Amino acid sequence: MIFWDFKRSPASVDLLVGFGAELGLSASALLRGSGISIAQLSDPNVELAAVKELKVIANLVKLSGAPSGLGLQVGLRYRITTYGLWGYGLISSATAADALAMALRYLPLTYLFNQILYRRQAGVATMHFDAPDFTDDLRRFVIERDMAAAAALMGELVGDGFALTRLQLQPEERGKAGRRLFGVEPVYAASSNQLSFDASLLARRLPGANPITAALCEQLCAELLRRRTTQASTSDVIRQYLEIPGASLPDLATMARHLNTSERTLKRRLQGEGTSFRLLIENRRRAWARELLREGELSVSAIAERLGFADVSSFSQAHKRWHGVSPKARRPG
Known part of the structure; x- marks a missing residue:
């Protein structure tokens, strides 16, 4: 998956603007240069090029002064409902393992800028995040944001008892992020970006499981993916x-x-x-x-x-x- 190959919902930009507002940053300042209007943030029919969201992220990073752990803070704001149809497909899956499998099939329907490689070995489930070649502050943000959002998603799916066994990131630590995420302290300056958790958690059945809804969501996700795939020259x-x-x-x-x-x-x-x-x-x-x-x-x-x-x-x-x-x-x- 290459992020610019697919358009995306404005829901993520709306979340970024809302977070910025809590820091005293205006919507107009955050949207400057992106070509996105405030009205588009609440329009369900709008689909944005990924680079437009990236411009908003760059504005947030710059205007906020890029404090330590900024991406982690933002990533934890993402909820299953932030992802729309894709999210509803996950919660209607039979088990957490089924939800994860569907999530990986339709990753372009998310707001990722990293590419994810998943593996399961010796009872440990691990997601590797391959970061894009951005400037340091922008790269740090999207790594932190995407990894925290993935952890938050798994925590919401699995429910009580979900914990990470490791969370490591390649960027150097800037100051002290000052927070533990799902039971672990983030490790910076690592050789790769990855998060791990006990694979046995994936066997949990989901309370909202519904095979008909899951099948319908899968069908609609496939159609949405085709529509959002850019036919760019x-x-x-x-x-x-x-x-x-x-x-x-x-x-x-x-x-x-x-x-x-x-x-x-x-x-x-x-x-x-x-x-x-x-x-x-x-x-x-x-x-x-x-x-x-x-x-x-x-x-x-x-x-x-x-x-x-x-x-x-x-x-x-x-x-x-x-x-x-x-x-x-x-x-x-």
Whole structure:
């Protein structure tokens, strides 16, 4: 599963905005640059590109100051009902094991940015979270958020007695998160991201089990998954990737690797769509330069470095070609 291959419900963004409000952050500030309106958050017919939610997350991380354990706090807010149809399919399953199996089949209907690998060995159930290549603060948040949300989901399904046996995360610990999650202290600076629990808990029968409802939810989830699968062109997929907040601009080889194809094939596909990788990078650089200059938080030299220019002179020349003026002329004030 690659997160940008599927659209998602606005329920997660609504939760993020609600959490931000408790920190004194306005909805407009959190939604800035995402293209999401406040009205869309309560519209059940709206489906969002994952990168839009990622922009809201980036705003939350930045505006909150990224306090220790921020992602863990947010992740614990997710409930089964946050996931809509997918969640109801889980609670109507016969056992926790059946619910987990269904959850893994339809992971694209969630709000994950990590890819999950599940294994069961020697009586221990373990979920591995493969994190995306984001900037440090953003990566830390989505790892913490996705893992805490998964633990909260299992706790809600299994009920009394659910506990983790281990929770480890790759990012370095920032300060002290100051909380135990389902009986364990999170371990940071680990070799991988994983959570584990006693596999025997999966044998528990669920109180809301209903075979007809479960079968119906499974059918509807399959239909929803087909609908949410984006039919994006190669150039659209690259544009979404380039819009990931704070991500460095990749070269052709890196982009081809992300798309599991060769450089030659990637060039051919883009040519068939009437564009090129160089043009896509150029357009993103121009838009990103405009955003960074308007924010006024970075120096011109820092912006040049962020955009991948060799020096300020190269950036200035490019900016004059784009807009007819130097970067300094576009700074606020």
